[in-house]
Amino acid sequence: MSKIEQTLSIIKPDAVERNLVDEIKNIFIKNNLKIKEIKKIQISKDEASEFYKVHQSKPFYNDLCAYLSSGPIVAMVLEGENAVLFNRKLMGATNPKEADENTIRKLYGISIDKNSVHGSDSVDNAKKEIEFFFKN
Ligand code: UDP
Numbered sequence: 001m002s003k004i005e006q007t008l009s010i011i012k013p014d015a016v017e018r019n020l021v022d023e024i025k026n027i028f029i030k031n032n033l034k035i036k037e038i039k040k041i042q043i044s045k046d047e048a049s050e051f052y053k054v055h056q057s058k059p060f061y062n063d064l065c066a067y068l069s070s071g072p073i074v075a076m077v078l079e080g081e082n083a084v085l086f087n088r089k090l091m092g093a094t095n096p097k098e099a100d101e102n103t104i105r106k107l108y109g110i111s112i113d114k115n116s117v118h119g120s121d122s123v124d125n126a127k128k129e130i131e132f133f134f135k136n
Pocket residue numbers: 055060064093094112113114115117118119121
């Protein structure tokens with residue numbers, strides 16, 4: 001069964017810095033995900049800590065929040081059939097070394113922390129994450 005969903009995608013600082021924004025956007029467009037909203041911003045460490053608060057008990061939390069706030073990022077709302085899981089599939093595994101061929105993280109990820117993209121992991125989290133970046 002297919003359903004039209006929206007999901008939040010973030011192009012992380014490592015990929016923005018390497019001028020990979022257009023290449024990553026083209027992967028979404030070629031795969032029939034529509035870019036409904038897009039903005040380039042830099043968030044504060046406090047904002048990153050709020051965004052990633054589900055990970056607050058993890059050993060990598062502090063570094064993760066420092067990293068996400070370390071430079072400009074591009075936040076996007078993607079829309080399409082089964083967009084949440086489909087985007088996760090296009091992204092590939094968290095660790096680029098374990099990601100399938102031709103996934104974004106396999107193509108562009110540097111390491112488990114500098115893995116180029118974020119994508120919501122459920123419809124509920126997508127709603128919260130879209131609100132986080134695109135509430136008026
Ligand atoms: N992360 C990390 N070290 C780890 C696991 C995760 O630095 O051992 C970072 C990585 O950038 C990842 C983010 O924390 O994208 C969020 O982790 P999650 O498990 O939610 O992975 P994702 O949903 O991004 O694949």
